[in-house]
Amino acid sequence: MLRVLDLLGDTPALVMSDLGEVLAQNRAGLLVAGDLRGRTGDRRYLAHRWFTEPATRAAHPPEEHDQQARQLVADLRATAGRRSGDEEVTGLIGRLAAASDEFRYRWAEHEVAVRRARARRPRGGPVG
Incomplete structure (x- = not known):
């Protein structure tokens, strides 16, 4: 790799x-x-950082925030479907739901998608 x-x-x-x-x-x-x-703990996961750490969003242009949030949740839902019953996945989802109102709202939308690749435009500073 x-x-x-x-x-x-x-x-x-x-x-x-x-x-x-x-x-x-x-x-x-x-x-x-x-x-x-x-990174260790839940900070390893981009979705967790996105919904719990404002600095992660700051590394992305504001006009991309909605799209990024929707894609992260839809991709996590697809992972949950593939890995049904996997404690790592269900635990992450539960902790995200407890930590973020926005995550709970988006999770309730039931969107499912698989992210294959994403090009990113640079914006000052490290990404989340």
Whole structure:
């Protein structure tokens, strides 16, 4: 996996798990976003950071916030469907629902989608 990322040269790239945990980053990705691999607990998961840490949203243009929130929840719902009964998934969903009114609202919309890839426009500072 790292070899493929390294072949991308100066193009920042990372690989994420189906729960939004960064598994690998290339050198350019580290320079642009900082090291996102060493987080622990729920901070490992992008959806958790998005709904609980304002600094994560600040790294994205405001006009993308609604789309990003909807996509994160829809993707998490798809993961929950694939991994039915998985305690890691159900635990994350429960903790997010307890921590965020917005997450609960979006979860109740029942959207399901799978994120395949996403290009991101740079905005000052590291990403969430």
